Amino acid sequence: MPDFQISGVPPAWQTDPLPLIITSTIVIVIILITIILVRKELKNEKKK
Amino acid sequence: MGRKVNITGPLYFYIHFATEVICFYFLSKVIGDNALLWSVPFFYDALAFVPQSLVGRISDKFPKIPFGALGLVFMSVALALFSLLPTFPIFISVLILCLGNAFAHVAGAEVTLRASNGKITPAAIFVAGGSFGVITGKLLADVAPFWFIILLALSALPPVFLAEIFRKRTEKDKNPCKNFDFANKSFPVGLLIFLAVFVVIVRGYMGYGIPTSWNKTTFQTILLYVSMGFGKALGGILCDKIGARKTAMISVLGALPFLLFGDNIMVVSLIGVMFFSMTMAITLALLVSVLKKTPGLAFGLTTIGLFLGTVPIFFFKLGNFFTSCIVISVATLICHFVLMKITKKEKKHA
Numbered sequence: 001m002p003d004f005q006i007s008g009v010p011p012a013w014q015t016d017p018l019p020l021i022i023t024s025t026i027v028i029v030i031i032l033i034t035i036i037l038v039r040k041e042l043k044n045e046k047k048k
Numbered sequence: 049m050g051r052k053v054n055i056t057g058p059l060y061f062y063i064h065f066a067t068e069v070i071c072f073y074f075l076s077k078v079i080g081d082n083a084l085l086w087s088v089p090f091f092y093d094a095l096a097f098v099p100q101s102l103v104g105r106i107s108d109k110f111p112k113i114p115f116g117a118l119g120l121v122f123m124s125v126a127l128a129l130f131s132l133l134p135t136f137p138i139f140i141s142v143l144i145l146c147l148g149n150a151f152a153h154v155a156g157a158e159v160t161l162r163a164s165n166g167k168i169t170p171a172a173i174f175v176a177g178g179s180f181g182v183i184t185g186k187l188l189a190d191v192a193p194f195w196f197i198i199l200l201a202l203s204a205l206p207p208v209f210l211a212e213i214f215r216k217r218t219e220k221d222k223n224p225c226k227n228f229d230f231a232n233k234s235f236p237v238g239l240l241i242f243l244a245v246f247v248v249i250v251r252g253y254m255g256y257g258i259p260t261s262w263n264k265t266t267f268q269t270i271l272l273y274v275s276m277g278f279g280k281a282l283g284g285i286l287c288d289k290i291g292a293r294k295t296a297m298i299s300v301l302g303a304l305p306f307l308l309f310g311d312n313i314m315v316v317s318l319i320g321v322m323f324f325s326m327t328m329a330i331t332l333a334l335l336v337s338v339l340k341k342t343p344g345l346a347f348g349l350t351t352i353g354l355f356l357g358t359v360p361i362f363f364f365k366l367g368n369f370f371t372s373c374i375v376i377s378v379a380t381l382i383c384h385f386v387l388m389k390i391t392k393k394e395k396k397h398a
Contacts, residue, residue, distance in 0.1 A: 019087050019139075023094045031352060034101040038349070041342050042237055 056163045056214045057170030059207040060156040061177035063116060066204035067152040068181025069188065070123045071096070073197045074130060074145055076189030078138065088142060090362050095146035097355035101348025103154045108344040111162070111215065116155030116208035122148030124198045131194035155208070157347035161336055163214040166227025168336075172284020172329040179277030179325075183270050223341055230292040230330070231337035232392050243386045244334045245353040250379045251327050252357020258321065259311040259372045268314060275318040279325025287329050291394040296387035299326035304380045308373055327383065334390060 071092075078088050107115055126145035129136045160170040188197065218224035231240060255276075263272055279299075286295040303323035310317025328350075335346035 019091065023091055027094050027098050027355070030098045030102060034345070034348065034352065037101070037105050037342075037345060038241060038339070039238075041339055041345065045237075045341075 054163050054165075054170060054214060056160045056211050057173030059211040059214075060160050060170075060174035062207050063120070063152060063204040063211070064156055064174055064177035065181040065184070066201050067119065067123065067149060068178045069185040070127055070197050070201040071145060071149050072182050072185025073189045073192070073194075074123075074127050074142075074185075076186050077130070078142070086362065088138070091139065091142055092146055093355055093358055093362075095143060096149040097351040099147075099348075100150045100154055100351040101345055103150045104157065104344025104346070104348035105342060106344075107154050107158050108342040111158060111219075114155075114208070114212070115151040116159070116211065117205055119148045119150070119152030119155060120201050120204055120208065122151060124148075124201050127194055127198055127201075153351065154344050154347065157332075158344045159211045159215045161228075161343040161347070162218045162224040163211075166225070166229065168228075168230070168287045168329050168333040169281075169284040171332060172287070173281050175284075175328055175332070176277040176281035179273045179280065183273035187266065187270075225336055225340040225343050228333065228337040228340055230287065230333040230392055232390050235390050237338050240338055240390045241335060241349065243390055244331045245349050245356075247327060247383050247386055248331050248350050248353030249357040250383050251324065251331075252354040253360060254307075254324055254357075254376065254379070256358065256361045257372055257375060258307050258317070258324075259369050260317055261311050261369075262314040262317060271314070271318060272321060275322040276325045279322035280328045282322070283326030283329035284333075286326065287333055291392070292330050292333055293388065293391040293394055295326060296330050296384070296391055299323045299330070300380055300384040300387060304377065307376050307380070311369060324380075327387070330387060330391065337392075 075088065075092060103115065107113060122144050126141045126148060129144070130138070130141045156174045157171060160174045164170040185197075260272065263269055283295060283299060286298065300323075303320045306316050306320025306323060308320075310320050331353075332347065332350055335349055336343050339346040339349075
């Protein structure tokens with residue numbers, strides 16, 4: 001089990017959610033860009 | 049073209065090992081501070097794993113960018129800043145570490161996949177190095193000085209430049225990954241990518257979700273990571289020898305009883321972990337088979353999957369033994385069904 005699940009320390013996002021919000025936003029944006037890139041790549045493959 | 053020796057797998061095994069040593073040395077040092085116990089691992093997982101798709105796409109387009117060397121330098125700088133400048137903002141040094149990690153991983157995937165002529169073994173050997181590095185980094189955090197770790201990371205620079213020779217050989221070829229052929233061609237490509245990433249997500253979760261009550265000593269933890277590493281490499285070797293479909297059947301169905309009944313019996317559990325780790329090679333082989341021109345992007349999809357698989361553990365306490373058993377059984381059977389659908393059927397006579 002990961003250290004932070006057995007430490008007894010309350011997760012930081014419960015007291016200060018800002019880092020979680022910023023990190024999650026970055027993750028979502030990158031995943032969306034990745035989906036666009038994959039779709040573009042598949043379209044290019046189809047054209048061939 | 050005659051067969052040429054390809055040692056990119058072992059070279060990047062060491063580079064990946066060094067990468068994870070420095071990252072987990074750094075993380076183990078930071079996590080000693082309870083206030084950062086949750087934030088830093090989450091931040092690290094997100095920003096080391098997820099951007100690899102974008103870095104991978106850039107590397108696909110500009111393969112001459114020396115991401116391997118840049119990665120090692122970035123990680124060394126991050127550790128030096130953290131160790132020498134205690135007032136330096138911790139999240140900036142973690143961010144530099146994450147970028148270095150992403151660069152090194154993408155370089156490994158790009159070089160091993162491009163130079164392997166349609167074989168997944170070199171990439172699987174490269175990925176296996178990480179498991180050994182994770183546990184070594186954690187252990188060294190208690191005993192080694194930071195400069196030793198930086199030297200260890202920089203010792204991976206010569207292998208990076210050596211591996212570059214193998215990548216350069218592929219430059220004349222417009223599409224060096226064209227021989228990857230592990231996917232079921234009659235299956236819709238978009239759905240295949242989604243399902244392959246789903247299997248990676250399940251594997252990511254299983255890494256933490258499998259019950260391992262037996263794991264109480266450092267030696268047992270080492271064995272756990274070693275079995276993961278062996279499983280990843282073995283998956284690649286089997287994929288090339290007997291095909292992705294048969295490897296999928298062995299790894300997923302073979303793992304199930306061992307994962308379920310290995311909670312208290314170390315050897316049984318280790319066999320299960322090793323079997324299930326073999327799916328790594330299968331999913332990477334599948335993704336490269338459908339994204340042949342962009343191996344970096346394909347690899348990045350697997351790291352996004354790994355991150356998504358670990359997300360639940362940051363927010364929910366893992367369930368008890370019976371809940372874990374149900375989750376493992378259902379997830380494993382779904383993975384088996386999915387892999388049987390999306391992998392290529394091997395011909396009976398070669």
